[in-house]
Amino acid sequence: MTLQRPPVNSLNLDLLKEMSKSLDEIAKNKSKAMILTSASPKVFSAGLDIMEMYKPDLKRVEEFWTTLQEVWFKLFGSNFITAAAINGHAPAGGCLLAMSCEYRVMTGGNFSIGLNETALGIVAPNWFMDTMTNTIPVREAEYALTTARMFNVEEALKVGLIDEVATDKDDAIAKCKGFIGKFDRIPALARSITKLKMRQAAIKRLQDGRREDLNEFLQFVQNPKIQKSLEMYIQSLKKKA
Numbered sequence: 001m002t003l004q005r006p007p008v009n010s011l012n013l014d015l016l017k018e019m020s021k022s023l024d025e026i027a028k029n030k031s032k033a034m035i036l037t038s039a040s041p042k043v044f045s046a047g048l049d050i051m052e053m054y055k056p057d058l059k060r061v062e063e064f065w066t067t068l069q070e071v072w073f074k075l076f077g078s079n080f081i082t083a084a085a086i087n088g089h090a091p092a093g094g095c096l097l098a099m100s101c102e103y104r105v106m107t108g109g110n111f112s113i114g115l116n117e118t119a120l121g122i123v124a125p126n127w128f129m130d131t132m133t134n135t136i137p138v139r140e141a142e143y144a145l146t147t148a149r150m151f152n153v154e155e156a157l158k159v160g161l162i163d164e165v166a167t168d169k170d171d172a173i174a175k176c177k178g179f180i181g182k183f184d185r186i187p188a189l190a191r192s193i194t195k196l197k198m199r200q201a202a203i204k205r206l207q208d209g210r211r212e213d214l215n216e217f218l219q220f221v222q223n224p225k226i227q228k229s230l231e232m233y234i235q236s237l238k239k240k241a
C-alpha cells in the first residue's frame, strides 16, 4: 500500500477513508501480507493533517477521528502480516502507522521518526502510547513521549523503533519481503492468533474506551487555546518554506 498524497502524505479524512477501504480489501482477498510505504522521496507521512483539526466542522472532525481509530484497528489488529518500508520522515501519526505494522525498515538519510506530540503542547492518545510500548521498552517509550523525541535512523534502530536500515526504497521493500518470507514455514493461523493475543490488551483498551477517546479529542479540538496554538504551529510550518 503506497501513500500518495503530496506533498507530505498528511492524513486527512479522504486519505484515511481510502486506507480503511484498502485494508478491508486486503483482508477480504486473503493476502498473505502488506507492505506500507510512501510515493514521496522524503516523507513517509507527516502524520495527521493539521488542517482537519484547525477551525473544524464538528461533524467532519468526528468522522475524521473515528476513521483514524478504524484504520488503527484494521492495521494494528490485522490477521495478515504487515511491514513498513519507511522511506522518509515519520512524525506523530506517521510514526503511529509504522509502529502499527509488525516490522519496520527505514531508509538511511537525514530522516526522523517519533511521537512529537508533547512538543506541540498536546498529549498523544492512550492507543498511540500503547502502540509505542508494543514496539519499544516502556522506559524508552516514556522518555521518548515526554521529551517528544524524534529519533534519527541510527537511534531508532538502536532502541528498536525500527528493525533494519535500508539503502533506498527498493532495498527497504526487499528487506520487508525478507521478513514476510520468515513465515513461509510457520502455520498462518498460529501466527495470526499469536500476533493478536500479543496486541489484544491495547485493542481492547480502545474498543472499551472508543467513545471516551472521541469525546476527549472533540473537547480538545474545540478548545480556543488549542486552536490558537494550532494556528501558530501552522504558521511556523509555512514560514519554513
Ligand SMILES: CCCCCCCCCCCCC/C=C/C(=O)SCCNC(=O)CCNC(=O)[C@H](O)C(C)(C)COP(=O)(O)OP(=O)(O)OC[C@H]1O[C@@H](n2cnc3c(N)ncnc32)[C@H](O)[C@@H]1OP(=O)(O)O
Pocket: 007, 008, 010, 042, 043, 045, 046, 047, 048, 049, 050, 051, 053, 089, 091, 092, 093, 094, 116, 117, 120, 122, 123, 124, 125, 217, 220, 221, 226, 230, 233, 237, 238, 240, 241
Ligand atoms: C499540532 C497538532 C495539534 C492538534 C490539536 C488538536 C487536538 C488533538 C489532540 C489529539 C492528538 C492527536 C495526535 C496528533 C497526531 C499528529 O499526527 S499531529 C501532526 C503532527 N505532525 C507534524 O508535526 C509534522 C509537521 N511536518 C513536518 O515536520 C514536515 O512537514 C516534514 C514531515 C518533516 C516534511 O518536511 P518538508 O519536506 O520540508 O515539507 P514542509 O515544507 O515542512 O511541508 C510541505 C507542506 O506541507 C504542509 N504540512 C506539513 N505537515 C503537515 C501536516 N501534518 N498537516 C498538514 N499540512 C502539513 C506544510 O505546512 C507545507 O505547506 P505549504 O507551506 O503550504 O506548502
